Amino acid sequence: xxxxxxxxxxxxxxxxxxxxxxxxxxxxxxxxxxxxxxxxxxxxxxxxxxxxxxxxxxxxxxxxxxxxxxxxxxxxxxxxxxxxxxxxxxxxxxxxxxxxxxxxxxxxxxxxxxxxxxxxxxxxxxxxxxxxxxxxxxxxxxxxxxxxxxxxxxxxxxxxxxxxxxxxxxxxxxxxxxxxxxxxxxxxxxxxxxxxxxxxxxxxxxxxxxxxxxxxxxxxxxxxxxxxxxxxxxxxxxxxxxxxxxxxxxxxxxxxxxxxxxxxxxxxxxxxxxxxxxxxxxxxxxxxxxxxxxxxxxxxxxxxxxxxxxxxxxxxxxxxxxxxxxxxxxxxxxxxxxxxxx
Amino acid sequence: xxxxxxxxxxxxxxxxxxxxxxxxxxxxxxxxxxxxxxxxxxxxxxxxxxxxxxxxxxxxxxxxxxxxxxxxxxxxxxxxxxxxxxxxxxxxxxxxxxxxxxxxxxxxxxxxxxxxxxxxxxxxxxxxxxxxxxxxxxxxxxxxxxxxxxxxxxxxxxxxxxxxxxxxxxxxxxxxxxxxxxxxxxxxxxxxxxxxxxxxxxxxxxxxxxxxxxxxxxxxxxxxxxxxxxxxxxxxxxxxxxxxxxxxxxxxxxxxxxxxxxxxxxxxxxxxxxxxxxxxxxxxxxxxxxxxxxxxxxxxxxxxxxxxxxxxxxxxxxxxxxxxxxxxxxxxxxxxxxxxxx
DNA sequence: TATTAGCACTCTGCTCAAACGAGTGCTAAT
DNA sequence: ATTAGCACTCGTTTGAGCAGAGTGCTAATA
Numbered sequence: 256x257x258x259x260x261x262x263x264x265x266x267x268x269x270x271x272x273x274x275x276x277x278x279x280x281x282x283x284x285x286x287x288x289x290x291x292x293x294x295x296x297x298x299x300x301x302x303x304x305x306x307x308x309x310x311x312x313x314x315x316x317x318x319x320x321x322x323x324x325x326x327x328x329x330x331x332x333x334x335x336x337x338x339x340x341x342x343x344x345x346x347x348x349x350x351x352x353x354x355x356x357x358x359x360x361x362x363x364x365x366x367x368x369x370x371x372x373x374x375x376x377x378x379x380x381x382x383x384x385x386x387x388x389x390x391x392x393x394x395x396x397x398x399x400x401x402x403x404x405x406x407x408x409x410x411x412x413x414x415x416x417x418x419x420x421x422x423x424x425x426x427x428x429x430x431x432x433x434x435x436x437x438x439x440x441x442x443x444x445x446x447x448x449x450x451x452x453x454x455x456x457x458x459x460x461x462x463x464x465x466x467x468x469x470x471x472x473x474x475x476x477x478x479x480x481x482x483x484x485x486x487x488x489x490x491x492x493x494x495x496x497x498x499x500x501x502x503x504x505x506x507x508x509x510x511x512x513x514x515x516x517x518x519x520x521x522x523x524x525x526x527x528x529x530x531x532x533x534x535x536x537x538x539x540x541x542x543x544x545x546x547x548x549x550x551x552x553x554x555x556x557x558x559x560x561x562x563x564x565x566x567x568x569x570x571x572x573x574x575x576x577x578x579x580x581x582x583x584x585x586x587x588x589x590x591x592x593x594x595x596x597x
Numbered sequence: 598x599x600x601x602x603x604x605x606x607x608x609x610x611x612x613x614x615x616x617x618x619x620x621x622x623x624x625x626x627x628x629x630x631x632x633x634x635x636x637x638x639x640x641x642x643x644x645x646x647x648x649x650x651x652x653x654x655x656x657x658x659x660x661x662x663x664x665x666x667x668x669x670x671x672x673x674x675x676x677x678x679x680x681x682x683x684x685x686x687x688x689x690x691x692x693x694x695x696x697x698x699x700x701x702x703x704x705x706x707x708x709x710x711x712x713x714x715x716x717x718x719x720x721x722x723x724x725x726x727x728x729x730x731x732x733x734x735x736x737x738x739x740x741x742x743x744x745x746x747x748x749x750x751x752x753x754x755x756x757x758x759x760x761x762x763x764x765x766x767x768x769x770x771x772x773x774x775x776x777x778x779x780x781x782x783x784x785x786x787x788x789x790x791x792x793x794x795x796x797x798x799x800x801x802x803x804x805x806x807x808x809x810x811x812x813x814x815x816x817x818x819x820x821x822x823x824x825x826x827x828x829x830x831x832x833x834x835x836x837x838x839x840x841x842x843x844x845x846x847x848x849x850x851x852x853x854x855x856x857x858x859x860x861x862x863x864x865x866x867x868x869x870x871x872x873x874x875x876x877x878x879x880x881x882x883x884x885x886x887x888x889x890x891x892x893x894x895x896x897x898x899x900x901x902x903x904x905x906x907x908x909x910x911x912x913x914x915x916x917x918x919x920x921x922x923x924x925x926x927x928x929x930x931x932x933x934x935x936x937x938x939x
Numbered sequence: 940t941a942t943t944a945g946c947a948c949t950c951t952g953c954t955c956a957a958a959c960g961a962g963t964g965c966t967a968a969t
Numbered sequence: 970a971t972t973a974g975c976a977c978t979c980g981t982t983t984g985a986g987c988a989g990a991g992t993g994c995t996a997a998t999a
Contacts, residue, residue: 282991295943300992318949318992360763399741399751407751407759409741417749419761421702495855498848506840506848513837624962637972642963660963660978 259309259330265292266302267311268335271323275575278501280320325538325572328550332535332576339577341585345376353589357596362386362416365593366556366564367490369586374493376582379570380516384526385488386563388481389450391416396444398437400424408477412449414558415597420477425469436470452478486523491516502548502571515545526553526565533583538572548572552579556590563594601651601672607634608644609653610677613665617917620843622662667880667914670892674877674918681919683927687718695931699938704728704758707935708898708906709832711928716835718924721912722858726868727830728905730823731792733758738786740779742766750819754791756900757939762819767811778812791824828865833858844890844913857887868895868907875925880914890914894921898932905936 259267269290273281283296283303292299303321306312311327314320323331341349352372359365363385373381391412399407401421409419444452494516503509515521524542533554539547550572555562566586568579601609611632615623625638625645634641645663648654653669656662665673683691694714701707705727715723733754741749743763751761786794836858845851857863866884875896881889892914897904908928910921 280991284991296991297943297945297993298941301942304993314992316950318990319951320991397741399739401737401751401753401759407761409743409749409761411743417743417761417763419749419751419759421759492859494859495852498852498855504848506846510837510840513840517834517836622962626962638962639964639972639974640970643971646964656963658979660961661980662962 259311262294263302263306264335266299267306267323267327268331270303270306270312270321271327271331271335274322275573278573280315280322282320285320323573325540328537328572328576329540332537336577336580338581341581345582348376349585349589353593356589356593360597362414362563362594362597363488365590366566369566369590370490370492373566373568373582373586374496377568377570377575377579378493378496378499379568379574379579380494380496381492382522382526382567382569383490383492384523384565384567385485385490386414386416388412388416388418388485390448390561390563392446392448393444393452396437396440398422398433400430400433408474410481414563418481420481422473422477428470440471440474449478449482487519489519489522489526491522497570500571500573502573508548511545512549515543521545525551526567531555531557531560531562533580533587535576535580550574550576552576552583554583554587556587556594558594566590601653604636605644605648606677608641609648609665609669610673612645612648612654612663613669613673613677616664617915620915622657622664624662627662665915667882670879670914670918671882674879678919678922680923683923687924690718691927691931695935698931698935702939704756704905704936704939705830707932708908711908711932712832712834715908715910715924715928716838719910719912719917719921720835720838720841721910721916721921722836722838723834724864724868724909724911725832725834726865726907726909727827727832728756728758730754730758730760730827732790732903732905734788734790735786735794738779738782740764740775742772742775750816752823756905760823762823764815764819770812782813782816791820794820829861831861831864831868833864839912842913842915844915850890853887854891857885863887867893868909873897873899873902873904875922875929877918877922892916892918894918894925896925896929898929898936900936908932 266286269286269292270281273285273289283300286292286299286303287294287296303312306327307314307321311324311330312321313324315322349372352368356365356368359368366383366385370381370383373383391414393410394413395411397409397411399409401407404424404426406422406424407419408422409417411417494513497503497509497512503512521543525546533552535550535552537550541547541549541551546569548571549569551567551569552574553565553567555565557563566583568574568583570579608628611628611634612623615627615631625641628634628641628645629636629638645654648669649656649663652666653672654663655666657664691714694710698707698710701710708725708727712723712725715725733756735752736755737753739751739753741751743749746766746768748764748766749761750764751759753759836855839845839851839854845854863885867888875894877892877894879892883889883891883893888911890913891911893909893911894916895907895909897907899905908925910916910925912921
């Protein structure tokens with residue numbers, strides 16, 4: 256695809272590969288020597304000049320080697336990248352880890368551990384958006400009186416998720432009434448995702464539920480609170496890894512990233528709008544300008560064809576895409592299997 | 598206290614104050630000029646030489662100014678420091694923030710917001726150890742069947758804390774038996790802190806509870822899990838603030854701190870062993886060597902004279918102790934009031 | 940016509956020495 | 970007891986000079 260000659264592609268791949276590993280601008284000599292092309296440096300220079308004109312490479316300054324542009328990386332990821340197999344050491348590590356993870360029964364717990372594993376294996380920053388409660392399907396609601404004033408609201412979803420929260424109980428409410436309200440709500444709400452039980456929907460209910468508006472109001476607040484907590488459940492791992500990347504030795508750049516890392520909502524945006532499978536976003540393809548010099552590889556873990564949450568690996572645009580993608584795929588398989596078994 | 602002459606104390610205070618604000622070694626000239634002492638630089642030089650010999654000051658190299666040693670800071674904090682009042686801007690900010698916080702009904706939520714406020718106001722890193730479940734006093738246990746296989750275990754503590762978790766239900770267990778077990782457990786466990794319901798204690802119960810060991814086993818695991826989650830509830834704020842401190846411009850040092858920040862257990866250690874009130878730990882007084890160049894100001898929020906959790910501010914040893922301590926005190930007052938009202 | 944060798948040129952990064960400046964300790968004067 | 974003065978120390982900055990890597994262009998080559 257694209258109108259790049261076979262030879263240009265070979266050279267582009269060589270440049271990207273080399274730059275990924277050395278973080279230094281790549282010169283024509285290096286290519287011709289290190290990558291067994293049967294071409295002289297001069298020829299390669301010409302080709303590289305072409306590639307620069309076409310927008311795949313750039314020069315940090317005249318008379319330095321070339322480095323890939325965002326477009327160059329994109330082409331590499333789409334067409335040139337070759338997947339590296341995991342080493343047996345890595346396979347073993349993964350196996351051992353998932354042996355542990357199998358014992359855990361809560362998806363958030365599993366995923367929270369995974370974030371460390373991802374960071375460890377990739378040497379980049381990894382981030383996870385915990386299971387999105389609001390995307391689950393409502394199954395059942397219970398209200399369990401605790402004492403005179405308080406009750407526990409328990410919400411069950413089809414993904415086996417149980418969420419509970421305390422609630423003030425209106426005093427003038429006998430247990431039959433309560434039971435009736437709960438029954439009514441259960442009938443009305445069944446089968447919808449939490450997200451769909453929006454303010455509007457529930458407000459409709461509010462009106463139709465002649466009395467006891469106070470209680471429903473509180474439930475509404477609770478639901479909102481729970482949905483809001485979704486975006487708070489972002490976990491980070493390996494933040495210190497960025498410091499290993501020469502491009503982030505600069506305190507300024509790094510500082511901006513660090514600040515970003517503390518804004519859960521922002522991270523949510525970064526991870527949120529995802530198609531099902533694995534995706535690679537390079538530089539400014541990301542929705543936040545703070546990461547315009549980073550790339551993000553994401554994938555969602557699924558239950559019943561519905562995405563529950565998302566894993567991501569964040570590194571410099573010069574990240575080792577091949578490796579990260581492979582690791583990501585392997586881990587997603589395993590997680591999905593685990594989720595199914597819950 | 599201590600056997601430091603009035604004059605030496607004045608000079609020490611001047612050195613510390615100046616160093617705190619400039620981060621540069623302080624010379625004798627600076628002191629005599631900037632701090633209206635009616636003494637010549639030469640005299641001050643002599644005194645500073647004494648102070649160095651006594652261990653309160655050090656020289657980064659011959660012919661540089663002096664900087665306070667750990668001992669110097671300690672003396673400053675204990676005897677010399679003067680508390681700076683908050684500016685009205687700060688007071689307003691605080692008032693506004695706590696107006697918001699009052700609306701929240703969960704201690705963890707409150708405290709999680711506070712961490713940002715602390716970081717914002719101090720310009721250092723702030724950390725919070727969430728309410729320690731294991732220190733709460735057991736009040737009541739409920740087991741609520743959800744469906745054929747699962748039940749919800751609800752644990753109430755005297756601090757109004759409600760914690761719940763799903764549990765596999767042994768099949769061969771009718772509801773009367775279940776009720777009896779729950780009743781028995783409630784009688785046995787009442788009035789103790791979760792921490793005290795240790796493995797040993799519960800294992801004793803296990804034996805005396807002729808049958809249904811499986812269920813109690815599961816409960817045990819659940820309890821342990823919940824206690825373990827305590828140490829996971831460490832929240833950080835303002836990590837990017839460290840970069841503002843010249844002493845952490847060095848990527849190495851900073852990296853170590855960042856790694857520390859990801860180890861919840863380690864942070865727990867840092868915050869855990871605290872007396873009731875406000876404490877200042879300087880450099881190596883801290884239990885972890887990773888922060889041997891940092892100081893940590895901590896305070897616990899209380900309920901019924903029992904510490905629930907801890908707030909902390911971490912900065913370089915050259916931190917503005919006066920300011921941090923004042924801010925901390927004010928915030929603790931407010932939090933404690935809030936906790937009481939829950 | 941495509942490739943290559945050669946060469947002049949550019950730009951960065953390193954090293955080295957010199958100059959600078961802030962601060963000290965000591966001595967002698969007040 | 971204090972202070973002015975002075976020689977000395979040591980880190981930091983500055984600028985020149987040089988080496989190295991890489992380019993673009995031109996002319997020769999297959």
